[in-house]
Amino acid sequence: MPRQRKNLSAAALQLIADRFKVLGEPMRLKILHALWNEEQTVGHIIAATHGLQANVSKHLGMLQQAGLVSRRKEGLNVYYRIVDDVVFDLCETVCESLHDRLTEQIGELAPLPHRKRA
Amino acid sequence: MPRQRKNLSAAALQLIADRFKVLGEPMRLKILHALWNEEQTVGHIIAATHGLQANVSKHLGMLQQAGLVSRRKEGLNVYYRIVDDVVFDLCETVCESLHDRLTEQIGELAPLPHRKRA
DNA sequence: TTGCTAAATAGCGATGTAGTAATATCATAA
DNA sequence: TTATGATATTACTACATCGCTATTTAGCAA
Numbered sequence: 573m574p575r576q577r578k579n580l581s582a583a584a585l586q587l588i589a590d591r592f593k594v595l596g597e598p599m600r601l602k603i604l605h606a607l608w609n610e611e612q613t614v615g616h617i618i619a620a621t622h623g624l625q626a627n628v629s630k631h632l633g634m635l636q637q638a639g640l641v642s643r644r645k646e647g648l649n650v651y652y653r654i655v656d657d658v659v660f661d662l663c664e665t666v667c668e669s670l671h672d673r674l675t676e677q678i679g680e681l682a683p684l685p686h687r688k689r690a
Numbered sequence: 691m692p693r694q695r696k697n698l699s700a701a702a703l704q705l706i707a708d709r710f711k712v713l714g715e716p717m718r719l720k721i722l723h724a725l726w727n728e729e730q731t732v733g734h735i736i737a738a739t740h741g742l743q744a745n746v747s748k749h750l751g752m753l754q755q756a757g758l759v760s761r762r763k764e765g766l767n768v769y770y771r772i773v774d775d776v777v778f779d780l781c782e783t784v785c786e787s788l789h790d791r792l793t794e795q796i797g798e799l800a801p802l803p804h805r806k807r808a
Numbered sequence: 809t810t811g812c813t814a815a816a817t818a819g820c821g822a823t824g825t826a827g828t829a830a831t832a833t834c835a836t837a838a
Numbered sequence: 839t840t841a842t843g844a845t846a847t848t849a850c851t852a853c854a855t856c857g858c859t860a861t862t863t864a865g866c867a868a
Contacts, residue, residue, distance in 0.1 A: 577723065577726040577727055578785075580719075580720075580723060582716065584788075585716040585719050585720060585723075586716050587788055588716075588719055588781065588784050588785065588788065589713070589714050589715055589716045589718075589719055590714075591784045591787070591788065592710045592711070592713040592714040592780075592784065593710070593711070593714030593715075594714075595707070595710040595714075596707050596708075596710040596711030596712075596713075596714045597707055597711075598700065598703040598704050598706075598707045600707075601698075601703050601706055601707055602698075602703060605695065605698060605703075608695040609695055639791065656787065656791075658783060658784065658787035661783050662710075662780060662783055662784070663706065665776060665779050665780055665783065666706050666709045666710065666776065666780070667696075667706065669709070669774065669776035670702075670705055670706065670709065673757065673774075
């Protein structure tokens with residue numbers, strides 16, 4: 573049975589692409605990585621990612637705009653956390669896929685059994 | 691039990707980001723959509739996507755570079771097809787996620803029960 | 809109020825890439 | 839060989855956005 577292929581409007585395609593695009597930057601992945609297990613302050617994220625404050629803040633804004641993280645202010649600090657579990661699913665899927673591919677390449681590059689010198 | 695968070699090198703993050711980035715363009719999604727069920731010639735893809743020949747060809751090159759599609763030449767025509775099933779998984783995951791989010795928003799916007807005018 | 813800290817925002821240069829038009833390549837036919 | 843059709847490639851413009859620096863805003867304390 574072939575996979576189902578829905579009709580997709582240009583707007584729908586844009587929504588889907590936007591979702592992927594947000595995840596298509598290493599720095600944003602790094603930030604999400606820092607938020608993987610628990611919410612963190614911006615300061616902590618800056619330290620964990622070794623990013624500049626302005627950069628991290630901008631990326632956090634994008635992640636929030638995309639609805640992937642939420643913002644909570646407490647005193648001087650702002651806490652961010654991942655609010656859309658799709659982040660976990662997508663990243664795990666990609667990691668597994670890359671793992672499989674690289675494993676396959678390793679197999680191709682495996683040394684042949686030794687032959688005796690002529 | 692918290693989700694596992696692996697240590698990721700900069701190179702690994704770049705690989706993952708690249709994967710997402712390729713899917714982060716509506717035109718490439720449109721092309722993959724045209725290839726969803728079966729391999730197609732470039733000409734068919736051009737017609738299905740209403741894209742310009744040069745543009746479609748360039749995007750197909752990127753998709754192949756990313757290892758998501760393969761190329762098969764037969765006479766004058768070139769057939770492309772999806773070779774990495776991760777495409778299906780990722781797109782379905784994102785679509786479901788968007789579906790859920792929009793459904794939730796619809797609920798929030800649902801009209802309240804009618805009240806009698808004062 | 810002033811001062812200090814955390815975070816957000818604005819402005820800038822550099823880079824990447826989408827889309828387009830023109831040209832080149834490749835395979836077949838005549 | 840030349841001609842034709844299907845793709846790929848090149849060159850170009852326009853636009854988005856990354857990282858960086860400087861500035862601004864917001865909360866708290868003295």
